[in-house]
Amino acid sequence: MNDVQHIEDTLIVRPEGEFDVHTAPGFRQDVEHGLASTSAKKLVVSLKSVSFIDSSGLGALLGRYRRMVELGGKMAIVSVPARIRPVLELSGLFKVIPAYESEKKALEKM
Amino acid sequence: METPVQDNMMLLVPALSQNVALCRVTVAAFASRLDFTVPEIEELKVAVSEAVTNVVLHAYDGPGMVQVRAECSGGCIDVEVQDWGKGIADIAKAREASFTTIPGRMGLGFVFMESLTDRLEVLSQVSKGTTVRFRKCPSARSTQEPEVGEDPRSEDGAA
Numbered sequence: 001m002n003d004v005q006h007i008e009d010t011l012i013v014r015p016e017g018e019f020d021v022h023t024a025p026g027f028r029q030d031v032e033h034g035l036a037s038t039s040a041k042k043l044v045v046s047l048k049s050v051s052f053i054d055s056s057g058l059g060a061l062l063g064r065y066r067r068m069v070e071l072g073g074k075m076a077i078v079s080v081p082a083r084i085r086p087v088l089e090l091s092g093l094f095k096v097i098p099a100y101e102s103e104k105k106a107l108e109k110m
Numbered sequence: 111m112e113t114p115v116q117d118n119m120m121l122l123v124p125a126l127s128q129n130v131a132l133c134r135v136t137v138a139a140f141a142s143r144l145d146f147t148v149p150e151i152e153e154l155k156v157a158v159s160e161a162v163t164n165v166v167l168h169a170y171d172g173p174g175m176v177q178v179r180a181e182c183s184g185g186c187i188d189v190e191v192q193d194w195g196k197g198i199a200d201i202a203k204a205r206e207a208s209f210t211t212i213p214g215r216m217g218l219g220f221v222f223m224e225s226l227t228d229r230l231e232v233l234s235q236v237s238k239g240t241t242v243r244f245r246k247c248p249s250a251r252s253t254q255e256p257e258v259g260e261d262p263r264s265e266d267g268a269a
Contacts, residue, residue, distance in 0.1 A: 018131055020127075020130055020131065020159055020163070021127045021130055021159075021163045021166060021167065022127035022128050022130060022131065052131075052134075052152075052155060052156075052159075054156050054159040054160055054163065054222070055160055055163070055215075055216050055218040055219050055222055056159075056163055056215075058216060058218070059214065059215050059216040059218075062216060063214050083148075083149070083152055084152075086149060086152070086153070087152075087156055087222075090222065090225055090226075091216070091218060091222075
């Protein structure tokens with residue numbers, strides 16, 4: 001279960017622990033639920049408490065990004081921990097999804 | 111610590127998504143006796159995760175098993191992930207970046223395995239199964255073999 005918060009037009013989702021083929025479906029579901037039950041046009045995903053990510057987790061992030069673009073909205077990732085940063089860099093995800101240092105920064109800039 | 115005796119491990123589990131974490135954490139714990147840095151152990155975990163995830167997603171239509179073997183050899187780790195599933199008809203195609211048979215996935219599994227390990231080998235036979243083998247060496251070793259008595263950890267400070 002992911003921590004989901006709704007602030008004005010923004011949905012903030014905070015996945016925790018390991019983000020892989022086992023946990024990615026729950027993340028997708030929680031984001032879809034959050035978007036369906038609010039009028040949020042912006043999605044902020046905080047990776048602060050994510051301890052591990054592989055291509056399945058990255059795919060889930062990219063999938064939500066595509067979904068937001070389809071809906072005419074925006075998405076950002078924030079608070080990327082140092083230990084998972086190399087994998088995000090290797091995947092090229094930073095070239096696609098905007099990243100900010102904190103939720104506060106994202107809320108200001110988006 | 112240097113391992114004087116060649117050591118190895120084997121894990122045989124059902125190819126289920128919840129077992130992917132078990133496989134990567136077990137291999138990481140096994141590898142921690144070598145001179146890997148923390149980021150290198152993370153890389154190893156991602157590589158194992160990709161290999162086992164491929165089995166979970168692609169190898170079987172029904173239930174099946176995945177076997178993970180690892181061996182410490184010359185200060186490096188050799189990992190083998192094997193299944194007895196459908197096999198891969200076109201290995202070269204499967205290893206291409208962005209190639210995937212499942213919509214919505216990134217097709218980065220093999221790309222990550224190649225980028226994060228020192229050597230990757232994929233053996234597959236249709237209807238028989240697939241074996242993915244890779245080797246990963248601590249950075250202090252992949253460039254040069256340390257002299258006898260020299261502690262490779264003294265350079266990068268890794269434990």
